[in-house]
Amino acid sequence: MNPVSLVAIDDNPQSLDLLAAALDGEDVTVECHDTPEAGLDAVLRSRPRIVLLDLMMPRMSGMDVLGRIVRFDPSIEVILITAHYTTESAVEAIRGGAADYLDKPVSIERLRERVRAIVGQIRRREDTQSTAGGAAGELFQFHGIVGRGPAMLDVFARVRRIAPHFRTALVTGPTGSGKELVCRALHDLSPAASGPFVVCNCAAIAETLMETELFGHAKGAFTGASQDRPGLFEYANNGTLLLDEIGEMALAAQAKLLRAVQNQEVQRVGSPAARKVNVRVVAATHRDLRAMASAGTFREDLFFRLGLIEVRLPPLRDRADDVPVLSRFFLDRYAALYGKPAATLSRRAETALMRHPWPGNVRELEGVLAYAAMMADSNVIEPADFPETFTASSPPPGQDPVLRMSLEQIQAYHARRVLAGAGGDKKLAMEILGVSRATLYRLLGADKPSAS
Ligand SMILES: Nc1ncnc2c1ncn2[C@@H]1O[C@H](COP(=O)(O)OP(=O)(O)OP(=O)(O)O)[C@@H](O)[C@H]1O
Ligand SMILES: [Mg+2]
Structure with missing residues (x-):
C-alpha cells in the first residue's frame, strides 16, 4: 500500500519543519508549502488525502482555504492548526468541514495520534471498498460499535471529529x-x-x-x-x-x-x-x-x-453491509455467554436476516440472534431457529406492510410484539425495549398500524 499523501500549509517555515519531522516514520508522505496560494494549488493539483492547515496566514485565512478545499473534495481530511483555540471556533471549523482542530504549539504526540487515527480510517475505507459485498471483511469495532458499511464509517469519522x-x-x-x-x-x-x-x-x-x-x-x-x-x-x-x-x-x-x-x-x-x-x-x-x-x-x-x-444513526434496514458483521458479533458474544461453541448462519438464515426490515434495528437483531444462539442444537443456524415473531414477520420484500408504516407506528407495533413475547410482563417488556413505564404506555396507546 502506498503511504497516504499529506500537504502541510503554514506561513512559518519553522512550523513546517516541525510538522514534517513529527510525521517522519508515520504512514504518510509530507509535502510542505509556506503560502496559502501555493498550498491550495498543490491540493487542487495532487488531491492529497490529508491537509494540515495553519488558521492564521497572510492574505487568505485558513477558514477560506478550508472552504475551498471542502468544495473541491469533501473527502479530504483537513486538520486546522491555531494559536487561539476555543471550543466555539473548533465547533465552527468542524461544521465547516474540518476533520480536526489542534492548538499551537502543536504537541507532537497529539498530532501523530490524530494523523494515525485518520490514516487508520482511510485504510479501513479502502479495505471495505476492496471487499465490498463479500463477507470476508474483518470484524471492525469502533469503541464497541460494530459496523463496516459506508454509513457507519461516516458515523465513526464524525464521532472521532467531534x-x-x-x-x-x-x-x-x-x-x-x-x-x-x-x-x-x-x-x-x-x-x-x-x-x-x-x-x-x-x-x-x-x-x-x-x-x-x-x-x-x-x-x-x-x-x-x-x-x-x-x-x-x-x-x-x-x-x-x-x-x-x-x-x-x-x-x-x-x-x-x-x-x-x-x-x-x-x-x-x-x-x-x-x-x-x-x-x-x-x-x-x-x-x-x-x-x-x-x-x-x-x-x-x-x-x-x-x-x-x-x-x-441510520436505521438498520439502510445498512445492509452491517448485518453480516453484526450477526457474527452477536453470535460469538451469545455463544460465549451460553458456553456453547460459536455457530454460523446457513445461507438461507443469512438471506432471511438481510431481507428483514428491522423495525427494532440492532436491538431486534441482537434479540433474534441471542435467541437463535440459545435454541440452535447444531452449529449451523437455520431460519427455523429464529423466534416465531421473526419468521412470522418476514413476507417477501415489496409486500411487507412494515415498509408502509411510520416510525411511530413501527414503535407501537414493536412494543406490542415485545409485550406479547414477554407473556404480558410489562416490566420485562420495559427492560427489553429499554424504555420507561411512561414510554411503554404511550407506545401501547398509540394508533394501531393500519397495514397489519
Ligand atoms: N453498531 C452496534 N454494534 C454493536 N452493538 C450494537 C450496535 N448498535 C446497537 N447495538 C446494541 O443494540 C442494543 C441497542 O442499542 P442502544 O441502546 O445504543 O440503542 P438506542 O439507539 O439507544 O435505542 P433507544 O432509542 O431504544 O434507547 C444494545 O444492546 C447495543 O449494545
Ligand atoms: Mg437508548
Whole structure:
C-alpha cells in the first residue's frame, strides 16, 4: 500500500519543519508549502488525502482555504492548526468541514495520534471498498460499535471529529440503532474521558422531579427534603451528562437546562447559590426535535444549541453491509455467554436476516440472534431457529406492510410484539425495549398500524 499523501500549509517555515519531522516514520508522505496560494494549488493539483492547515496566514485565512478545499473534495481530511483555540471556533471549523482542530504549539504526540487515527480510517475505507459485498471483511469495532458499511464509517469519522471538541451534542436515530453506544464513544474519546459519565433517562423521570434530579435541592426546599442533595449536573462535573430521550423533557425543565448548559452553572432547588460546573452534555432521542420545535413542543433555542453538532444513526434496514458483521458479533458474544461453541448462519438464515426490515434495528437483531444462539442444537443456524415473531414477520420484500408504516407506528407495533413475547410482563417488556413505564404506555396507546 502506498503511504497516504499529506500537504502541510503554514506561513512559518519553522512550523513546517516541525510538522514534517513529527510525521517522519508515520504512514504518510509530507509535502510542505509556506503560502496559502501555493498550498491550495498543490491540493487542487495532487488531491492529497490529508491537509494540515495553519488558521492564521497572510492574505487568505485558513477558514477560506478550508472552504475551498471542502468544495473541491469533501473527502479530504483537513486538520486546522491555531494559536487561539476555543471550543466555539473548533465547533465552527468542524461544521465547516474540518476533520480536526489542534492548538499551537502543536504537541507532537497529539498530532501523530490524530494523523494515525485518520490514516487508520482511510485504510479501513479502502479495505471495505476492496471487499465490498463479500463477507470476508474483518470484524471492525469502533469503541464497541460494530459496523463496516459506508454509513457507519461516516458515523465513526464524525464521532472521532467531534469528540475532542464538543460541549453539547445531539445523537439521533430510531429505537435500537445504537445511540447510547455512540454517546459513550463521544465521552470515551473526549478530553473528559477520565471523568464521570452520568446518564439521565428523561422519559423515566416525572415532570415535577426533573429539576431536582438535574440540579439537586437544598435542605427544606420542599416537604421531604431533609438534607442538601446534589443533582446530576454536579455528579457529572468534569465529565459527561447523557440526557437520554431528551424529547420527553417538559418545556419548563428545558428552559433551566439551556441556562445550565450555556452558563455552566447550576442552582440547587431552594438555594440561591449558583455553583460552577464543567459538564459536557450529550442528548439522545429517537424523535424529530426539529419538527417538535416547529410544533412548539420542544424549545427552539435548546434545539439550536444541541443540534449544532448532530450524529445521526441510520436505521438498520439502510445498512445492509452491517448485518453480516453484526450477526457474527452477536453470535460469538451469545455463544460465549451460553458456553456453547460459536455457530454460523446457513445461507438461507443469512438471506432471511438481510431481507428483514428491522423495525427494532440492532436491538431486534441482537434479540433474534441471542435467541437463535440459545435454541440452535447444531452449529449451523437455520431460519427455523429464529423466534416465531421473526419468521412470522418476514413476507417477501415489496409486500411487507412494515415498509408502509411510520416510525411511530413501527414503535407501537414493536412494543406490542415485545409485550406479547414477554407473556404480558410489562416490566420485562420495559427492560427489553429499554424504555420507561411512561414510554411503554404511550407506545401501547398509540394508533394501531393500519397495514397489519
Ligand atoms: N453498531 C452496534 N454494534 C454493536 N452493538 C450494537 C450496535 N448498535 C446497537 N447495538 C446494541 O443494540 C442494543 C441497542 O442499542 P442502544 O441502546 O445504543 O440503542 P438506542 O439507539 O439507544 O435505542 P433507544 O432509542 O431504544 O434507547 C444494545 O444492546 C447495543 O449494545
Ligand atoms: Mg437508548
